[in-house]
Amino acid sequence: MTDKQNITLTINGKDHAITVEPRRTLADAIREDCGQTGTHIGCEHGVCGACTVIVDGAPVRSCLMFAAQAEGKNIRTVEGLASGDTLHPMQQAFMDNHGLQCGFCTPGFLMLAVGVLEREPDISDEALIDVLSSNLCRCTGYQNIIKSVRAAAAEMRK
Amino acid sequence: MTAHTKGSGGDGMKWIGRSIRRLEDPALVQGRGRFTGDLPAAHWVRFVRSPNAAGKIKGVTAPGGAKVITAADLAGVKKITPMLHKFEYRPVGQPILADGEVRFVGEAVAAVVAASEEEAEDIADLVEIDIDDADPLVDSRAAIAAGARQIHAEAPGNVILKGEVKTAGFDDVWAGAAKIVKIDARSNRQNATPMEARAAHAAYDPVTGRVTLHCTTQMPHLMRTAIADCLGMPESDLRVVAPDVGGGFGQKMSLCTEYVLVTWLARHLKSSVAWTEDRRENLIASFHSRDQYITLEAAFDKDAKLLALRADVLSNVGAYSCFPTTSGVEPLMAMAEMPGPYDVQQYQCLARGALTNTCTMAAYRGVSRPVITFTLERLMDKAAKAFAIDPIDIRRKNLITTFPYKSATGLEYDEASYRETMEMAVEAIDVPAFRVQQQAARNKGEYLGIGFATFSERTGYGSPAFAARGMAITPGWETVHVTVDPSGFVEARIGSSPHGQGLRTTLAQIIAEEIGVTPGMIKVVHGDTDTAPYGWGTFASRSLVISGGATLIASRKIKAKLLKIAGHMLEAAETDIVLEDGKAKVAGTDREVTIAAMAREAYTQTHRFKGEIEPGLTESGTYDPPGTFSNACHVAIVRLDAETGHVKVERYLVAEDAGRIINPMIADGQVHGGVVQGIGNALLEEIVYDESGAILTANLADYMPPTAHEVPPIELHHMETPSTQSVTKAKGLGEGGTIGPPAAIVNAINDALTPFGVEIDTIPATPQRIRALLRNATNSALSRESGNPGGPT
Numbered sequence: 001m002t003d004k005q006n007i008t009l010t011i012n013g014k015d016h017a018i019t020v021e022p023r024r025t026l027a028d029a030i031r032e033d034c035g036q037t038g039t040h041i042g043c044e045h046g047v048c049g050a051c052t053v054i055v056d057g058a059p060v061r062s063c064l065m066f067a068a069q070a071e072g073k074n075i076r077t078v079e080g081l082a083s084g085d086t087l088h089p090m091q092q093a094f095m096d097n098h099g100l101q102c103g104f105c106t107p108g109f110l111m112l113a114v115g116v117l118e119r120e121p122d123i124s125d126e127a128l129i130d131v132l133s134s135n136l137c138r139c140t141g142y143q144n145i146i147k148s149v150r151a152a153a154a155e156m157r158k
Numbered sequence: 159m160t161a162h163t164k165g166s167g168g169d170g171m172k173w174i175g176r177s178i179r180r181l182e183d184p185a186l187v188q189g190r191g192r193f194t195g196d197l198p199a200a201h202w203v204r205f206v207r208s209p210n211a212a213g214k215i216k217g218v219t220a221p222g223g224a225k226v227i228t229a230a231d232l233a234g235v236k237k238i239t240p241m242l243h244k245f246e247y248r249p250v251g252q253p254i255l256a257d258g259e260v261r262f263v264g265e266a267v268a269a270v271v272a273a274s275e276e277e278a279e280d281i282a283d284l285v286e287i288d289i290d291d292a293d294p295l296v297d298s299r300a301a302i303a304a305g306a307r308q309i310h311a312e313a314p315g316n317v318i319l320k321g322e323v324k325t326a327g328f329d330d331v332w333a334g335a336a337k338i339v340k341i342d343a344r345s346n347r348q349n350a351t352p353m354e355a356r357a358a359h360a361a362y363d364p365v366t367g368r369v370t371l372h373c374t375t376q377m378p379h380l381m382r383t384a385i386a387d388c389l390g391m392p393e394s395d396l397r398v399v400a401p402d403v404g405g406g407f408g409q410k411m412s413l414c415t416e417y418v419l420v421t422w423l424a425r426h427l428k429s430s431v432a433w434t435e436d437r438r439e440n441l442i443a444s445f446h447s448r449d450q451y452i453t454l455e456a457a458f459d460k461d462a463k464l465l466a467l468r469a470d471v472l473s474n475v476g477a478y479s480c481f482p483t484t485s486g487v488e489p490l491m492a493m494a495e496m497p498g499p500y501d502v503q504q505y506q507c508l509a510r511g512a513l514t515n516t517c518t519m520a521a522y523r524g525v526s527r528p529v530i531t532f533t534l535e536r537l538m539d540k541a542a543k544a545f546a547i548d549p550i551d552i553r554r555k556n557l558i559t560t561f562p563y564k565s566a567t568g569l570e571y572d573e574a575s576y577r578e579t580m581e582m583a584v585e586a587i588d589v590p591a592f593r594v595q596q597q598a599a600r601n602k603g604e605y606l607g608i609g610f611a612t613f614s615e616r617t618g619y620g621s622p623a624f625a626a627r628g629m630a631i632t633p634g635w636e637t638v639h640v641t642v643d644p645s646g647f648v649e650a651r652i653g654s655s656p657h658g659q660g661l662r663t664t665l666a667q668i669i670a671e672e673i674g675v676t677p678g679m680i681k682v683v684h685g686d687t688d689t690a691p692y693g694w695g696t697f698a699s700r701s702l703v704i705s706g707g708a709t710l711i712a713s714r715k716i717k718a719k720l721l722k723i724a725g726h727m728l729e730a731a732e733t734d735i736v737l738e739d740g741k742a743k744v745a746g747t748d749r750e751v752t753i754a755a756m757a758r759e760a761y762t763q764t765h766r767f768k769g770e771i772e773p774g775l776t777e778s779g780t781y782d783p784p785g786t787f788s789n790a791c792h793v794a795i796v797r798l799d800a801e802t803g804h805v806k807v808e809r810y811l812v813a814e815d816a817g818r819i820i821n822p823m824i825a826d827g828q829v830h831g832g833v834v835q836g837i838g839n840a841l842l843e844e845i846v847y848d849e850s851g852a853i854l855t856a857n858l859a860d861y862m863p864p865t866a867h868e869v870p871p872i873e874l875h876h877m878e879t880p881s882t883q884s885v886t887k888a889k890g891l892g893e894g895g896t897i898g899p900p901a902a903i904v905n906a907i908n909d910a911l912t913p914f915g916v917e918i919d920t921i922p923a924t925p926q927r928i929r930a931l932l933r934n935a936t937n938s939a940l941s942r943e944s945g946n947p948g949g950p951t
Binding site: 021023031032036037038039040041042043044045047048050077078079081082087091094095096098100101102103104105106107110129130132133134135136137138139140141142143144145146 | 179180182183184185186187188189190191193195196198276351352353354355402403404405407436437657658659660823824826827830831832833834835857858859863864865866867869871872895
């Protein structure tokens with residue numbers, strides 16, 4: 001494979017200087033090179049969305065992006081959602097509304113929903129379901145995820 | 159007769175019946191879950207898998223210098239050979255790596271070991287497997303046809319097991335029937351598809367010589383026993399940890415060859431070794447399910463009362479037998495539970511498992527019941543049509559209403575509410591209003607349909623149920639150790655191994671109720687064979703019933719001991735003391751002592767008990783119940799687009815009864831999730847093999863679990879018939895949600911298809927299958943009357 005490159009990833013405001021092959025995906029770099037294992041990998045072909053992170057304000061499937069492409073961008077992962085001991089309204093809403101069971105897809109759904117609501121706080125219910133249908137969950141049947149995101153949306157608008 | 163209570167919620171209890179938030183969640187929502195794939199390792203494994211479905215291995219060629227393990231390296235490692243002592247079962251062994259022969263596409267032939275996952279993948283791409291192709295047998299009917307090539311020397315005719323039952327007097331009743339109704343049902347193959355695929359990480363400890371295996375399993379203790387058996391090592395030298403597990407749904411209860419190999423490698427290399435399965439591997443080579451043909455016939459009297467059932471079940475079990483359940487898991491459950499919720503005492507069944515050149519079949523949420531419920535409920539709708547009566551009425555005539563009820567196969571059904579939940583659903587859905595709406599839609603060339611499914615679900619069954627199947631391993635009982643530590647906090651160590659079911663929370667509620675502390679003071683410890691008592695894990699809608707029962711039994715002993723200690727400390731009669739708010743209180747006085755003070759006393763001031771109370775505060779409970787039947791009625795309303803064959807589920811309603819509900823929020827979540835998996839089963843998900851035995855659905859774009867788009871709001875209605883066969887009065891409900899949807903949805907599709915005169919008895923009912931039916935529709939009466947209802951053909 002091609003020689004490794006030195007890049008710096010900015011994750012949740014913190015710089016990580018890492019050395020990776022050009023083919024390294026952002027998902028693998030976040031997990032293995034930067035040690036942030038809250039971002040999960042479910043399919044590695046861009047369907048399930050478990051690896052969703054926010055890059056420069058937009059939810060992104062980190063398995064479909066190379067780490068090198070994310071250099072210089074602001075990357076946010078699930079580890080950066082809470083402020084200290086205060087959970088983000090989205091995290092709180094998932095707990096309050098039983099929006100998770102095994103928890104494996106949860107970080108991806110949290111980042112997807114936060115990323116979308118930050119850009120479109122008044123998103124319609126129909127458009128919200130469109131957005132949430134881009135990630136897969138096998139435990140909850142989605143009903144309580146939708147309920148959680150609606151509750152968080154109301155909270156985030158306050 | 160026990161009263162059925164509408165709605166759910168404990169009867170005046172403090173913690174049971176409350177929707178408290180889950181204790182599991184704070185870590186998971188912050189990305190602090192610990193999953194197997196999160197662990198770093200010195201070595202990584204990539205499996206080289208067979209591209210051929212069948213044939214002899216002529217050679218494996220690896221690039222120079224690569225570390226590649228094949229069967230030849232594994233001398234002394236035993237095959238996985240599950241055993242049944244009944245039903246003409248033929249034990250077949252699965253080598254840890256294919257040994258001389260491959261039997262399905264995806265079978266692991268070699269394992270590449272390298273310093274990173276990427277390097278292992280690169281090397282694996284260069285490994286060549288030379289296979290002398292044999293004609294593959296993909297379909298179960300082809301596999302058992304006369305003259306078919308034999309897949310295993312031990313199983314003549316490729317039949318791995320054959321179960322037969324026939325009740326006395328069957329032939330006479332059958333001969334005297336007024337009407338026989340028949341269905342040929344086909345359930346295609348599925349994959350449980352947990353969002354976390356499989357993963358294993360084994361680390362060798364040079365000081366003790368022990369290996370710690372982290373893996374995504376539902377049964378850590380049994381994995382320890384089975385892997386130690388395969389490797390011929392002392393079981394005490396192996397620690398198995400199921401950390402956070404990202405869904406299982408049955409796929410993670412079977413032993414996989416990969417975990418044996420990773421453990422072997424850790425011992426061989428005296429280091430740490432990891433494997434993370436990719437999604438393609440999961441879809442082609444983990445475990446499959448539900449691939450069955452069922453022919454079911456029913457004999458009725460002239461009043462549409464069911465007299466007898468006759469079934470022929472042919473289950474495609476794949477290339478090997480899964481451990482521990484064996485490949486009997488689907489055909490034998492189908493045979494035992496086919497009669498479902500109906501009163502029928504005459505029954506004949508032939509159930510066979512066919513070996514084929516496909517991925518091994520194992521348990522998937524609901525096991526056979528989504529398939530047998532689909533078959534039986536389709537049959538009841540066909541019978542209603544044959545008698546020209548309402549589908550609800552034929553069920554009213556035949557549902558069991560008197561308990562306990564002994565089934566034709568000898569199962570004892572405890573008190574349930576088959577009829578009551580159906581009536582609850584009928585009322586809630588408002589069938590007459592729907593029929594008006596349906597007719598109005600038809601007048602506009604739009605097709606709506608309604609479908610019902612009623613079913614019973616055997617849950618929480620202990621060792622005798624597994625012994626009855628002749629299983630060499632009977633994973634029935636559970637043990638729980640409850641300890642109040644010297645600080646007054648509580649720890650429960652359990653043998654069950656939850657992975658999303660919220661058992662840490664519900665068991666804490668059971669303990670809290672019993673000993674008067676808050677759930678927040680209780681930690682439930684599971685999934686580590688070094689700290690948890692031997693147990694069987696989480697599967698088969700069992701953990702809340704069996705582990706919950708053991709928890710209650712242990713908690714009652716803790717309560718008894720606390721009352722004794724309090725009696726000593728407060729100088730009062732035990733009968734005058736109540737445990738609440740973390741204290742023991744003498745009723746009617748202000749005398750009280752905290753549980754923390756009592757706990758401290760129990761460890762540090764035992765001389766005061768004068769030998770009357772044993773030191774310490776740990777108690778055990780073990781529970782091995784006979785099994786208890788949950789039940790439900792599911793109703794689907796669908797809209798069928800005759801031009802495209804697309805089906806949209808517009809409404810989905812569940813009226814269910816799982817006995818006492820410990821946490822309604824968690825119970826509802828289980829039903830929601832199950833129903834959506836069932837929608838996938840009914841409409842979307844199918845593993846497709848081509849004639850060469852290659853899988854055409856090896857990614858999540860081709861194998862399609864439902865998304866938020868395909869899911870209607872699910873309306874839940876509850877009834878509580880407290881179980882007499884469960885100490886907590888709770889019944890199991892983990893699988894129920896998945897059982898009803900194929901039946902309810904396909905019945906609804908067939909209701910929508912009525913004007914076309916065609917029926918579909920295959921799942922999933924994909925647009926392609928529906929369009930094929932509509933194209934071939936022979937009933938053109940309607941098209942003559944009102945134009946072309948099918949649109950373009």
